[in-house]
Amino acid sequence: MRDDDKKIPQNAATATPNRSADGTSTGKHRLHTQSWHTVARERATQWATELPAWLRTRSWPSFSDQFSGRRLRLAVATSVIGALGFAAVAENVATTDAVTSVSPAAAAQAQVAERAQAQQAASRSQRVQAEAAAKAKKDAAAKAAAAKAAADKKAAAQKAAAAAAAAAKSPAHVAPVGSLTQVQMDNAQAIVQTGLNLGVPQRGLVIAVATAMQESTLLNRASEVLPESYQYTHQGTGSDHDSVGLFQQRPSSGWGSVANLMKPEYAATAFYRVLLQVPGWQGMALTYAAQAVQVSAYPEAYAKHEGGAAWIVSTLLKAGVKAQ
Structure with a gap:
């Protein structure tokens, strides 16, 4: 007798779960706690596990019976594979549903969180940039201040060195000799100093000082004829035409402007330049050399x-008056 008509046990792979009157599975508690695709996957796995063991317990007496059994096994295996595929599709659909079924409130909350993170990142970036800019500005200011301090220090050192060099070359004032006042001695010193700067020999210095002693008594005089001359530093006045200064040189004769001739250094320079152009001046008597100018x-x-002029010049040179 063939075994094909025998019923497969209730727990075999071909068995189907009982349904209640409302069409739900008898495992109602499970459906309430698990999703339907999870139950389907579990049933398919149970069929794939129990069916081969059940088939091995059956006996197949003839070739036809064995052939029928193979068909049965093939059909059961096909059913199992289909059930497993159905479970996989169901799980995929459930996963897709879970992804696409995110509530609008949760999506909005996620967007708010993302915007907050972006704003925080932007704020941090701005703060870092601002701090970097402030540091760069502070460093630049410190560098500029250091450069200015260094420049000021260098300028002060140069000024001090120049003053020291000037003081080492020539004294500020030399005490007067004879009946001269300090103002007269200072004017004589200015004449000698200017000559030394121009490279004039000592004989020329004596001629220049003697000429100023005769013309202005070594005083830088303004002119009563030229009211402009009173605008400049002067020590007394004169009335000989438009003559001004230590050498009583006349602007109208082409010696220079009133403003320049009232400067002892300029007036002495003008005198020396003419003296140096007089042929044989060094061999002349002092009075004729002065007259030539x-x-x-x-x-x-x-x-x-x-x-007196020779004494004054000698005193100034011994006191340390030098070319500058």
């Missing part, structure tokens, strides 16, 4: 000052 109405008047 000044073209005075009293050419012999300079001779009486030669001794």
Whole structure:
């Protein structure tokens, strides 16, 4: 007798779960706690596990019976594979449903969180940039201040060195000799200093000092004829035409402007330049050399000052007056 008509046990792979009157599975508690795709996967796995063991317990007496059994096994295996595929599809659909079924409130909350993170990141970036800019500005200011301090220090050192060098070359004031006042001695010193700067030999210095002693008594005089001359530093006045300064040089004769001739250094320079152009001036008597420059109405008047001028020049040179 064939075994094909025998019923497969209730727990075999071909058995189907009982249904209640409302069409739900008898495992109602499980459906309440698990999703339907999970139950389907579990049933398929149970069929795939129990069916081969059940088939091995059956006996197949004839070739036809064995052939029928193979068909049965093939059919059961096909059912199992289909059930497993159905469970996989069901799980995939459930996963997709779970992904796509995110509530609008949760999505909005996620967007708010993302925006908050982006704002925080932007705020951090701005803060870092601001701190970097502030640091760069502070460093630049410190560098500029250091450079200015270094430049000021260097300028002060240069000024001090120049003052020290000037002081080492020539004294500020040399005490007067004879009946001269300090103002007269300072004017004589300015004449000698200017000559040394131009490279004039000592004989020329004596001629220049003697000429100024005769013309202005070594005082930088303004002119009563030129009211402009009173605007500049002066020590007394004169009335000989438009003559001004230590050498009583006349602007109208082309010696220079009133403003320049009232400067002892400029007036002495103008005198020396003309003296150096006089042929043989060093071999001339002092009075004639001075007259060649000044073209005075009293050419012999300079001779009486030669001794005093030589004393003044010698004193200044011994005191340390040098070319600057």
